Amino acid sequence: MSEKLMDKKMWALVAAIIVVTSALISVGVVTQKSNSASAGKITVTDSLGRTFTFQHPVTRIVSLDPSATAILYALGSYRYLVGGNQFDCYPPHETAPNVGDSYSVNYEEILNLSPQVVLGYGTSMPTYGTYINDTLHIPFILDNPENFTQIENLTTMLGILTGTQSNATLINNWMQENLANVRNQISLQTNRGQSVFYYLSACGGIWTSGNDTFINQYFSILDLKNIANSPGYYTVSAELIASESPDIILLDQYVPYSDVTAAPFNQTSAMTSSPQKVYAIFNDSFFNEPDFRVVYAIQWLAEQVYPGIQLSISQFPISLQYPPWPSS
C-alpha cells in the first residue's frame, strides 16, 4: 500500500517536472531571436575566410586574444575595449573586465558588455566562438597569425575594424623596415647557420616547436637551423638532442636552466662551448604573442646569438603611454 502510494507520488512528481520543463522549453522556443544579416560599409575577413560587414567602425570590442589587445592599444583603439581576457599582458594595468581566456569564457558577462564584435585566437573555430556567433548573435572574428605577414594582416584588419587604418599602416611599415634592417645586419655576420634547439616545455617530455611554427620564423630571419624538422609543436627524443648537439639552446621563460645541466643537454655544443650558448627568453609575451612586439624579440635574440651585432630598432611610430619595447 505504502509503495503504491509512493509510486503515485513519484509519478506525479516526475510528470510535473516534465510538464514544467516542456512548458519552459516551448516558451523559450517562441522567444528565440532570429539572426538578422546586416549590410554596411566596413568589411573585414578573418583567418577562416569569413567576411563580416559593419555600418561604422566598431566602438565596443571584447578581446579573447592577447595579441589583438596589444595591437588595439598600439592602434589607439584601446578605449573601445570593453572586455579583455586573463592572458592580456600589454598594455599593463588593464581596466576592462576579464571575460575569460582561450578555453573558457563568461557568456553572461559578454552579453552584459554589449560588444559589437568578439575577437578570438585559434587554428580552428573554437566551440565558444560558434556559440558567441550563432547563439549570442555577436560576430566572432578569429585570427591565427603564424608568420610576420599574417601579423601585418591582423594589424590591418583591426585598423579597418576600428577606423584606425592609417595607424595600422604606420605599424606595418615600422615592422617591415626593422625586419629588413635585421636581415641586412644578419647577412653581414660570419657565424651564420648555427643549429638551435628551442626548449619550450619540460612537462611530459622535451617539447619544442617545429619547422612550420611562428617561433621557427625567428630562426629563419636570424639564419639559424632549427634541429626540430617536423611540423607543429611536439616532443623530441633525447637521442635527437644528443645526436644533433645544437650550437644554441633557447630556453622558454618557464624552463629552468637546471633542466639542461643533465643528459642529453649537458654534452651538447651549446653547453660545452665557452661561454655557453644557452639563452633564457626574458619575457614570454614578446616571443609567444604574435603582434608587432616580435620585432623586439628578434632584436634580443640576434644580440644573444651574434654578440657585437649593431641592431637598433627605430622609434615606434605611435606615441603610447606604455612603451611597447621591453623595460630593462
Added chain:
Amino acid sequence: MHGKYLTSLVSGRRSQLSTRSAVIAVIFFVVLIVSLSIGTVQIPPMIVAEIILSQIPFLGAHFASGFSQVQYEIVVLLREPQILGAVVIGASLGVGGAVIQSIFKNPITEPYVIGISSGAALGAVLAIAGSVYIFGAYTVGGMAFIFSLLVVFLVYFASIRRGKVPMVYLLLMGIAISLFVSAIVAFLLFSNIRLQGAVFFWLLGSLQEMTWPKVEIITGINILMIMVSLLYSRELDAFQMGEEYASSVGVSVERTKILLIATITLGVSSCVAVAGLIGFVGLVIPHVSRIIFGGSNRSVVPASAVLGSVFLLISEDIAHSRLFGGEVIPIGIITSLIGVPFFMFLMVRLAGGFYES
C-alpha cells in the same frame, strides 16, 4: 495487537516517505526558481520574474517593460537553457546510474562504465583535432554522440557469449575497451599540444554552451529514457536479485537488458554530447535515493531523476556564481567538490547500516 502494530509501522513509514517526497519536490522547485536569479551578472529577482512572465504567449506583453534587452537575452538565451539542461542532464545521469547499477547488480558502476564516456571523448577529440564540421555548430556534440554509441555497441557485441551477455563480461569488456579508446584519445592529444586546452575543458563538462535546440533534443530523448526506466522498474528490482531470479519471475532477461542498456546509452550519450563528461552524478545519486527512499527501483528511479536534477542545478549555480570572481568553473569540478563530502555525510548520518550487510 500484532496487526495494529504492523499497520502503525507501515503508516509511519508511509508518512515519512511522503514527507521526504514533498521536501524534495519543494527543494526542486525552489532551486529551479532561485537558479534563474544566479549568475555572474547581477539581475534582480523581480526583473528575472518579469522576463519569465513576458515570455508567456499573448499575455507576455503586459510584463515586457521593466527590463533591458541585455537582461532579457541573459535570462532567455543563457540562463533558461542552461537551467533546463541541468534538469534534464541531472535526471538522465541519475536514472542512468540507477538502472546500470541494478542491471550489473553492482553499486560502484555508472553509465560511463560501458564505454559512453570514452567513446564520446574520442568523437569530440576527433572532431576538434580534425577540424571536422560535418554537422556545423553541432559537430563536436554529434561526433561525441555517434562515437559513444559505437563504443557501447562494440562493448556489447564483444561481450556476447553463446547468445547471452554475462554481466561480468560486459563490465570487464566495458572497462577494457574504454581504456583502449582512452589510450587513442591520449595519443591524439599528445600529438597536438594545442588541442589539450580545448579538449581538457570539454572533458571537465560544462553547461555553458547549452542552447534551446540542444535542450529540445536531449529532453525528447531523455523523457523516453526515463519513461522506459520507470516502466521497467519491477524488472530492475528482479535484476538486483540476480539474473536467475529475474528469469524465474518471468523477466525476459536478455531482451530487457538490451532494451535498457540501449535506452540508457541513448539518453546519457545525448547528455554527454552536449555537456561533456559530468562525473559523480550517475555513480552517487542513485545511492542517495536508496538511502532516502529504500531499495525499490519504483522509488529509486524517479527519485534519482529528481535528486540528479536538484544536484546538478545547485552545482551549476555554484559554478556560475560570483564566488570565483566572475569566472565560470566547469561543472564537473563542482559536482565532485560538493558531492563527495555531501555523500560521505549522508552515508555516515543517514544510511543506518544500509551498506553494512
